Amino acid sequence: MEFKGKVVIITGSGAGIGRETAIQFAQEGAKVVIGTKSEGNGIEVASFVNENTNGEALFVQVDVSDSASVKNMVDKTLEVYKRIDILVNNAGIYHRSTLDDTKEDVWDKIMSINLKGSYLCSYYALPSMLANENGVIINVSSEAGLIGIPGQVAYNVSKSAMIALTKSMAVDYASKGIRVNTVCPGTTETPMVINAIKQSNNPEMTRKEFQEMRPMNRLGKPEEIACAILMMASDKIKYSTGSTLTIDGGYTA
Numbered sequence: 001m002e003f004k005g006k007v008v009i010i011t012g013s014g015a016g017i018g019r020e021t022a023i024q025f026a027q028e029g030a031k032v033v034i035g036t037k038s039e040g041n042g043i044e045v046a047s048f049v050n051e052n053t054n055g056e057a058l059f060v061q062v063d064v065s066d067s068a069s070v071k072n073m074v075d076k077t078l079e080v081y082k083r084i085d086i087l088v089n090n091a092g093i094y095h096r097s098t099l100d101d102t103k104e105d106v107w108d109k110i111m112s113i114n115l116k117g118s119y120l121c122s123y124y125a126l127p128s129m130l131a132n133e134n135g136v137i138i139n140v141s142s143e144a145g146l147i148g149i150p151g152q153v154a155y156n157v158s159k160s161a162m163i164a165l166t167k168s169m170a171v172d173y174a175s176k177g178i179r180v181n182t183v184c185p186g187t188t189e190t191p192m193v194i195n196a197i198k199q200s201n202n203p204e205m206t207r208k209e210f211q212e213m214r215p216m217n218r219l220g221k222p223e224e225i226a227c228a229i230l231m232m233a234s235d236k237i238k239y240s241t242g243s244t245l246t247i248d249g250g251y252t253a
Contacts, residue, residue, distance in 0.1 A: 001054055002234060004029030007081040009073070011064050011121055012091030014041025016190030017140065020222040021088060021229050023048070026055030028230070033077045034059040035091070035121075064091045064117030065109075074124040084128045086233050089118035089162075090140040094192055099153045107154045114158035118165060126178070133177035136233045139166045140225075143186045143248040159184075163244060170242030179241040181232040186248025188220035215250030 008025045012018040014036030022032045026049045034049070034057055036042045042059040049057035058080055062073040077084055092114045095106055118139050129135025144152060145159030163182050170180040187193055187210050200206040211218050228247050232240065246252055 001027075001029030002236075003086075003230075004054075006030045006085040007033070007077065007083050008086040008088065008233075009033040009035055009077055009084060009121070009125065010088040010090055011035040011062065011117065012140075013088075014038045014045055016192060017185065017188060017222045017225045017229075018088070018090040019045050020226040021090065022057065023053060024223070024226045024230055025086075026053035026057060028055070030055045030086075031081055032057045033073070033081075035062040035064070035073050037061065037063055037091075064089075064121060065112035067120055070117075070120040071124050074121075074128075078128060083132060084125050084135065086136045086138070087121060087125045088138045088140065088229060088233075089121050090229075091117050092140070092158075094152070094155055094196070096152050097154070098151055102154050110154040110158050114155070115161050115165070118162055122165075122169065126173075129178050130173075130176055135178045137166075137169065137178070137180045138229050138232055139163075139180070139182045140229070141166075141182045141184045141244070143184055143246065143252050145182075145184055146244075146246065146252050166244070167242045174241050179238065181240060181242070182244045183225065183228050183232055184244055184246045184248065184252075185225045185228075186214065186220050186246075186251045188222060188225055190222060193219070213251060214248070215253070218249060220247060220249060 008030045013022045013034045034042050034046045046057040046059035060073045060076045063069040139162045141162040142159040144156045145163045166182040
């Protein structure tokens with residue numbers, strides 16, 4: 001079990017990619033902190049992990065856009081587990097609109113969760129990692145952080161900025177034993193994506209369009225993205241920092 005005894009905080013882990021990432025880390029023996037805003041989802045995932053894996057889970061309700069809430073999550077983690085080995089900044093929201101149709105409050109909300117949330121979680125987790133001269137931070141960006149996808153400007157910008165955040169932290173902390181990498185998923189079968197498809201004018205056609213724009217002609221699976229996150233967190237590739245791993249069915253190629 002590669003991650004046996006490692007303490008891993010995963011935000012947005014109540015569903016989708018975050019949930020699957022928590023389960024996979026726990027299956028490898030990790031102690032996972034389920035950080036999510038949804039109490040019901042958080043309790044469910046923590047219970048599943050504790051009952052069905054080789055690891056263990058602690059649920060801490062968190063709003064990643066709120067400094068006090070993030071500090072509480074990190075403090076609870078250190079109180080229970082005494083250290084933080086890996087942080088996965090996965091929490092995020094999505095919105096479709098062009099710039100002229102993006103209201104200021106929508107822009108601020110997307111930036112506060114997708115980008116500021118990654119900053120806050122890293123800010124509060126870093127002291128423990130620095131004290132131990134060891135740690136890994138994985139920022140979950142998107143294919144939208146690599147190219148300009150039409151009609152989702154705020155989301156694109158937030159995800160692109162996460163890649164810049166990764167590179168900046170990577171060069172600042174490489175000599176201090178901390179690695180920082182990015183994973184960029186393509187459109188994946190998560191509750192957020194499934195809900196977006198259902199709410200479209202023609203769900204069947206929307207799904208088909210999502211699939212056909214990719215050389216692989218399908219959407220990604222949460223377990224595939226989770227596997228990439230674990231790989232980037234692995235000590236087997238300790239020479240990797242500031243890197244971006246894309247898992248998008250060939251879309252950005």
